[in-house]
Amino acid sequence: MVERDTTGRAEPNPSTEADLSPVLADLFVARIPELIAQYRTRLTEISSPLVSDESVWRQCELQARRIFDDCARSLAAGSTVVTHITDVFDLGTERVRQGAHITHSVRAGSILSELTVTALSDCAERFGAPQAELFAAVRALQQGIGLRLESGSIGYDAFLLQRVREVHEQGQRRLAREIHDHIGNSVSLALRQIELYELKCERAEDDPASRHVRLAKDAILETIQHTRELVSELRQPGVTGSLETALRGFAASLGQSGAPLQMWVRGNDKWIPGAVAEELFIMVRECLRNTYTHAGAANVVVHIDIAPHEVHAEIIDNGKGFDAQALRAAGRGNGLLILQERSDLVGGTVNIDSAPGRGTRVTLWIPIAQERPTL
Known part of the structure; x- marks a missing residue:
């Protein structure tokens, strides 16, 4: 030619x-x-x-x-x-x-x-x-x-x-520890001293007299309650809606190469510990990446339900699907293996339902351990 x-x-x-x-x-x-x-x-x-x-x-x-x-x-x-x-x-x-x-x-x-x-x-x-x-x-x-x-x-x-979020959260946790270890302990010690004084007065059959003592005790109890609330607030994740924002940002980065994405995120991001939220984002993002890269789907749907005790997520596409077992047997299932490993790290489960010609549904479930603030 x-x-x-x-x-x-x-x-x-x-x-x-x-x-x-x-x-x-x-x-x-x-x-x-x-x-x-x-x-x-x-x-x-x-x-x-x-x-x-x-x-x-x-x-x-x-x-x-x-x-x-x-x-x-x-x-x-x-x-x-x-x-x-x-x-x-x-x-x-x-x-x-x-x-x-x-x-x-x-x-x-x-x-x-x-x-x-x-x-x-x-x-x-x-x-x-x-x-x-x-x-x-x-x-x-x-x-x-x-x-x-x-x-x-x-x-x-x-x-x-x-990185900024991590530094911010580390600063908040450090401040929470300082409040707990120094202010909280000092106030608790003051309360203990008043209680001992009241006990001594009772044993001596004296009037624990004092209205001033009762008022001081009430003030200290109120301070302890406010301190608990402040420590709990500082220990919570600092950004609401970050999971949905990050996922939509990733979808937007695909430009015209991605199929239309429908996404619903229900619940409060503050219920998810930071490390769990990061792993969940990475897992959902990898599912979306695989969908856009390999599935040839016309539609992609993401459902994420956040509850105080668990997170449930589904990533569904109507693409060409695949045989997961055959993929692993051929030594090309590293992405599936990594998805499973990340799920294991946060104590969750992952289920992949797919077959050639009928699309793919990935279901993720992650438990959320309840953190009980102490002082």
């Missing part, structure tokens, strides 16, 4: 004008190794942390190759193709752990865009193809980079928000 001159440059073949799009795609695919090398060089020149470590670069290279592949597919098909967007939500979290600010990802996206557009234009120029032939590929490039940055930034922000 592609004729080349003595220098190896591709030349248009007038007899195959109908096959121009696939030819452009093939030529662009041949340029991908060169583009990857240029991409790494440009990142090195600006001292980007994305190339400071080999494992970090491998992640960056993988996303670049996926974007290039989408551009090639879009060239060949004449319509925009964007894939693998759901895989990058955790990438924002990884960037935080790696010490790479989100601005480094934005700069990398700009470099990748420049290199890709230049390569696409060069391919079209060699064939004398009109720029309109590149529209689908350029849209795939724009959406591929934009949606990845959007999804990654949500993961980045979610991680930072979680």
Whole structure:
């Protein structure tokens, strides 16, 4: 399909004008190794942390190759193709752990865009193809980079928000301990002294006299009650509705690649201990990720019921379904195994009901241990 001159440059073949799009795609695919090398060089020149470590670069290279592949597919098909967007939500979290600010990802996206557009234009120029032939590929490039940055930034922000929340909750728990250990114990000791004084007066058959003593005792009892309430409030999770907010944020990060999501979260988030809420979020998120990545569903439904003693969640899709037993037997059931392990960590249960051709229903149940505040 592609004729080349003595220098190896591709030349248009007038007899195959109908096959121009696939030819452009093939030529662009041949340029991908060169583009990857240029991409790494440009990142090195600006001292980007994305190339400071080999494992970090491998992640960056993988996303670049996926974007290039989408551009090639879009060239060949004449319509925009964007894939693998759901895989990058955790990438924002990884960037935080790696010490790479989100601005480094934005700069990398700009470099990748420049290199890709230049390569696409060069391919079209060699064939004398009109720029309109590149529209689908350029849209795939724009959406591929934009949606990845959007999804990654949500993961980045979610991680930072979680860290802030953890620090805030640690501060609250520390304050609760200080109130309990110092103020609470001191007030309790004062109350004990008054009770001993009252007992001494009773044994001596004296009038425990004193209206002032009774008033002091009442004041101390009231202080103890207020202190208990304050300690209990400080020990409760600090953000209401965070579970639903986080899950809707993840769903929103999927952009146009996800099926419509219907979600109901009933109950009070304050009933869920922080560690349990985090595990529940991760489990539901992984179910959604698997649905959007593999199921090809037209509809996805999430029900979460929170009660003071338990959490019940269902994630349902009408996708193609799968054979869980066969998946595990083939050594490809790591996601299911991790889901089970996370459920075990919080003393819960997980049930996966699925079969090829009839969708999937994942049911989660997690008990909530009642914390009894003491002083």
